[in-house]
Amino acid sequence: MHGADIPLSHTEARLAIFLFCNIGRVLSRSHLFALVWRRESLDLTRTIDRYVSRLRAKLELHPGNGMRIRAIYSMGYRLELAQEMDCQPLIRAAA
Numbered sequence: 001m002h003g004a005d006i007p008l009s010h011t012e013a014r015l016a017i018f019l020f021c022n023i024g025r026v027l028s029r030s031h032l033f034a035l036v037w038r039r040e041s042l043d044l045t046r047t048i049d050r051y052v053s054r055l056r057a058k059l060e061l062h063p064g065n066g067m068r069i070r071a072i073y074s075m076g077y078r079l080e081l082a083q084e085m086d087c088q089p090l091i092r093a094a095a
Contacts, residue, residue, distance in 0.1 A: 006058055011036060015051050016059065019069065019079040028076040052077055 008016065014036045018027065029048055033039060037047075052069055061067050066082040 008055075008058065012051060012055055012058070016055055019055070019077070023079050023081060026072050026075050026078045032076060048077075 015032065018032065018035055030040075032048055036051075052071075055061060056069055061069050061079070063082055068080055068082075070078050070080050072078055
């Protein structure tokens, strides 16, 4: 971040590349698993969650920095730009 190198494992780097090449698109768990881990089985679905969590932390992917990885219930994950995020729940909560 901010010009500094961030060490990522090979798997973290592959996951980041697929997310950044598909900003705004929902990537299913099975699709991510096949692309990143090169396997068809979804036996390790918590593995995907752990790697997404690591990327969020290492790359500081949160709304304050303009991007976030959003979990889409029963579908997968989507990398979003801040301006694409749904702010309606925040607006309702502030009202």
